[in-house]
Amino acid sequence: MVPFAGYAMPVQYPTGILAEHLQTRQSAGLFDISHMGQVALRGDDAAAALETLVPVDVQGLAEGKQRYALFTNESGGILDDLMVIPRPRADGQGLELFLIVNAACKVRDVALLQTLADRCDIVPMPEQALLALQGPLAVQSFARLVPQVAELVFMTGRWMEVPTPTTPIRIFATRSGYTGEDGLEISVAASDAERLARLLLALPEVKPIGLGARDTLRLEAGLCLYGHDIDTTTSPVEAGLSWALQKVRRTGGARAGAFPGADSILSQLDNPAIVARRRVGLIGLDRTPVREGTELHSADGRVAGRVTSGSFAPSAGGPVAMAYVATEFTAPGTTLYAQVRGRAVPMQLQPMPFVPHRYWRG
């Protein structure tokens, strides 16, 4: 167990990170991610209000459709990344926007959302736990308990009931996750969380997975970890997250701009030549793991950039890393040299993900 964002979290269970990682890629893994923040925004103006904080199309998002979003700051950096989905309220009293934010950022995020308090109600949900069931067998195994879960496609969600020998458990499940695999994220009342976790762990395909494997899985999937691969100094464009900015919020769109840092972010989108650095993926050409913070040099010895996440990648079978490098070094296939203990370790730029995503799009 280790401290993480104020919670005691398991880095690994007895089988270890490698076995847990492969279990998730081959079968299904259960993650307790209850440390993450869950917040609802309520009121007719909630979507328009949230759009003043994120460069994302929230108003155009249909009920039950989930979207990745970013809180940006005035200089065009990233305050946090989050998921948002319009859904029916648990009490049936209309719709709400349901947000999942990072644990380490949730206090700041809620304070930021409170600036919208004159336009919508901000409802933190600390009484909700969050479980992720991830892997190629995740949905088919869970569907034995709740058949309608198989009807969800990637980035959609709905309320469901899990039958149990006693009282049923109400959940809100989305078909999404942070591993690159098919799977679910399941919001459940904290008072029901242990009961649900035990039901899921009783499925023969499912084993518990710790934070260590969560990190190697998301790294192989090319997914950013806030505070490492993205932060207040990285723009969405530098981070390779331009896909998260829908056309309607870009220059020429019906609701262009009007989010923090719009001038800087939209000018980077409109004029890629001004983007000085970009997030890239690298694979190690020898066996040496290359860790966060490692400097990267070009073949002629110039500083090219710095690693923001790096590890041995169990499914890729070797070291992989994410790094920010100067734009002139971002051509796929470029070899850069990681400076590890006084040695130059060759790494090659490779498009991410390092392991293909296996999302279920129907």
Added chain:
Amino acid sequence: MTLKFTPDHEWIRVDATGIATVGITPHAQDALGDVVFVDLPEVGKTYAAHDTVGVVESVKAAADVFSPVSGEVTEVNEALRADPSLANSDPQDSGWFFRIKLSDPKQLDSLLDEAAYAELLKNA
């Protein structure tokens, strides 16, 4: 055969010819988790006691490997380089790291015997 331990969680086993074999302890491999990479010292090179001579890396962490004694490295475990998981599965035998010819066998006296190392683990 003399078997000694260091506070850095390495073991050293000295044979009758004055050559010592060095590796990491079961406790060390357990704390590191799955070992995926080792960097081994150079054969023929002379090191002083406490010198950093290599690295052992798991999925989650990297740790230095020190030489418990002074001397010349005579051999490194190429099987471990090829399959670093030997450090997990068999740390005190086939998962050895390197062999070193002691230049000052008296240095062994300052290392921990099995009972003292067990005591250190108990208080860790």
